[in-house]
Amino acid sequence: MNSRLTLTLAATLLASTAMAQENELTVASWGGSFQEAESKALFEPAAEAMGIDLTQETYSGMSDVRLQVQTGQVTFDLVASGTGSAARAGAEGLLEPIDYDVVDVSHFLEGTYSDYCVGSDVFSTTYAWNTDTYGEDGPDSWADFWDVEKFPGSRAYRGNSVAGALEPALMADGVAPEDVYSVLDSEEGIERAIDKIRELKPHIEVFWSSGAQQAQLMKDGEVDMTTGWNGRFDTAARDGGKVAYSFNQGLADVDCFAIPKGAPHKDLAMKFLAEISKPEYQDDLPKYITYGPTNTLAYETGEISPEVAAMLPSSPENAAKQLPISLEWYIKWETTANEMYQEMLTE
Structure with missing residues (x-):
């Protein structure tokens, strides 16, 4: 029992x-x-x-x-x-x-x-700026982000990945948003984007590697402009950072x-x-x-x-203001593009 x-x-x-x-x-x-x-x-x-x-x-x-x-x-x-x-x-x-x-x-x-x-x-990959440097009327396009005469000052840019790095460069180089992924669909197009970043490189003080870092850069006023993710910038602003950003030509991801x-x-x-x-x-x-x-x-x-x-x-x-990320492009080209991008960063 x-x-x-x-x-x-x-x-x-x-x-x-x-x-x-x-x-x-x-x-x-x-x-x-x-x-x-x-x-x-x-x-x-x-x-x-x-x-x-x-x-x-x-x-x-x-x-x-x-x-x-x-x-x-x-x-x-x-x-x-x-x-x-x-x-x-x-x-x-x-x-x-x-x-x-x-x-x-x-x-x-x-x-x-x-x-x-x-x-x-x-979320959106976009450009943010220090409002102490430029006021509320900062850059309104990627061409503005690249324009160091109109907007003098230091920049930060993504360095640990090609994700969201090449598309802005082509738009800054005059490619219409709807044509960006057609241009990027070749090693020549990828190199064109990397060349544009190479042009800006002397003004890039930091190549960031995380969302926390991009927010901290703006919160501390370490750079005048950076690329990054909109939610991180809003968090930095709530924490007292002098930061604003625009969705115009952002990358919707x-x-x-x-x-x-x-x-x-x-x-x-x-x-x-x-x-x-x-x-x-x-x-x-x-x-x-x-x-x-x-x-x-x-x-x-x-x-x-x-x-x-x-x-x-x-x-x-x-x-309506943004370019949707092309999943198909990243599946096809991300590995190759990353290798080319990292090579440029170590020059």
Whole structure:
């Protein structure tokens, strides 16, 4: 009798443990103010609504996913990613395909979802300037950013990646936004963009490598202008930085969520992804960082005021001013372009 009772209790304990594990998820993102915003707007409320025990981690990107998948020790259920990185990781077999019978993207902006990732927010790579140096009427184009006579002063530019670095250079060189990716579709076009950056290089004091760094440069007044991400500049301004920026000729880009191949709770992760993609979560993200929702219904809930919408990259008015990033170009050319770009930086 005692042995039977012991076996029954053990089986019950195992079943309870299994059920508990089925309600656990591990989400990885990039940390800092960005993950804090995701946590408050998306992760924590969705986990509470679904009754999930959620663990959040910070990670370095798809290289961490690759290591987990290759070693068969996958611990992440959902990861934040750039769309280009997710597309390459998906092609490499590192990600689970998104089940669009579960995740509803019927009201998502065009181009903000793909086979292996679902867009979480829209951000803009743009130019920012020190208002103590130039006042509120700073540069209004990439040509202005390059014009060191009209706008004398120091610059900062992206140095750790070609992402968002070549397109501004071509627009500064007179290429119309709609023609940028056609010109970049060759090594000659890539070299043209790099030559334009080489022209500005004597005035670039810092080649930045992170969002935190670009914001800190402006907050500290270390440079007069920099490229970077709009949400980081808004954070710097809230922290007392003398910084302004423009969406004109900005590069509209998308962060997304992906599920690693072999995720321990793949089905639950897909349901969680469906939950955080709903407008009632996405409309809260701008409360914490000025990145725009990918679900257009988020603009109809009443949570995003016209004043806040005016600051978001995905609002109709701001989206019309920008060049959407070409995922296809990055899949085809990013590796080659990065090698060429890094060679120029070490000259």
